[in-house]
Amino acid sequence: MTNFFPIIEIPDDAAQAEEAMGTKFKFWFHHPELGNCLFKLARSNTGEDWSEKIAAELARLLGLPHTTYELATWQGQPGVISPSFLPKSTALIHGNDILAGLVSIYPKNQGYKLSQHTITIVLEALKSPGLKSPLNWTPLAGIAEAISTFVGYLLLDAWISNGDRHHENWGFVVQLPEGIPHLAPTYDHASCLGRELLDATRQKRIQYRTIQQYVQKSRSAFYQQESDKQLMLTFDVFAAIAHDYPRSATIWLDQLAKVPLQAVKALFERIPASRISPLALEFGHQMLEINRSRLLHLRKDLN
Structure with a gap:
């Protein structure tokens, strides 16, 4: 049986602050286990969600320092989330x-x-x-x-x-x-x-x-x-x-x-x-x- 990557469901009202940088719609929110996270919406028929996830996993296999990405949904729309990689201060x-x-x-x-x-x-x-x-x-x-x-x-x-x-x-x-x-x-x-x-x-x-x-x-x-x-x-x-x-x-x-x-x-x-x-x-x-x-x-x- 395939061990699929989990898909994290984000509450509709989770958004705390929009992220202006970049071309995709994204926002910051607090996840109870992962902490401060960025959700990035995957535009229709672009594969932006699975490609981001695969790339991060390949970086892990290489031993590179990398941002973690998880598959996610928000208001029924696919995307990814990434916990902030910035330590305190x-x-x-x-x-x-x-x-x-x-x-x-x-x-x-x-x-x-x-x-x-x-x-x-x-x-x-x-x-x-x-x-x-x-x-x-x-x-x-x-x-x-x-x-x-x-x-x-x-x-x-x-x-x-x-x-x-x-x-x-x-x-x-x-x-x-x-x-x-x-x-x-x-x-x-x-x-x-x-x-x-x-x-x-x-x-x-x-x-x-x-x-x-x-x-x-x-x-x-x-x-x-x-x-x-x-x-x-x-x-x-x-x-x-x-x-x-x-x-x-x-x-x-x-x-x-x-x-x-x-x-x-x-x-x-x-x-x-x-x-x-x-x-x-x-x-x-x-x-x-x-x-x-x-x-x-x-x-x-x-x-």
Whole structure:
């Protein structure tokens, strides 16, 4: 018998404060067991709920510090909830504010496809003096710095084809009042696994074996240079940072190699059928197998 992920039902009147950041409807509420939680509504036929849940579970299998997500419903509508990852006396500083502190003319109020959001400037921010690893997380052996942890975030992006690590989807958690910065755990990964595709498209790609072509076109939220017209591919972002940080990349690739393929498929099978179609399940699973193979092929060039 399948052990489905639970679906948490949120009372109709639970909302305490709406969250303005982002494009989806969301609100904060108090859960009696999980504490302060954010509910995010999944828009119709987008798969934003199951993709967010699967991505978080894959981050767990890799050993990454990550936000927890649970399937939920509110007023009969599907979504996910995530308990706040901020400990007491801390604040989250998003990437756009961090980068604006490095470059005074950085357009922090602009959104996606921002050419100033280059992988180079993000790496500079991650080299900030005193930046520590995420709070309440025990780093893997050999992952001593925040930037080494971020290499793992980019591996996750390449594995799941996440195109949404824009400048509000990474950041620092600052301890107050001292102001000690820590890399935030990885969060907000719903734009992945082909969740936006219609089943008719998935069926054709499965039938004609063109999923590899699909994942090879997956674009990130980073530019290589400010003058570039196109975003970098998710795979190329990880390949580039792996070249600069081969030891950290090898550690995270070894983590990926340890994840059993059956454990990955089992995650999809734990999503209730009311939330994911058989074609979405098969398509997402094949994507992960293809990307896993591509990523592990990089190891021979790093040793």
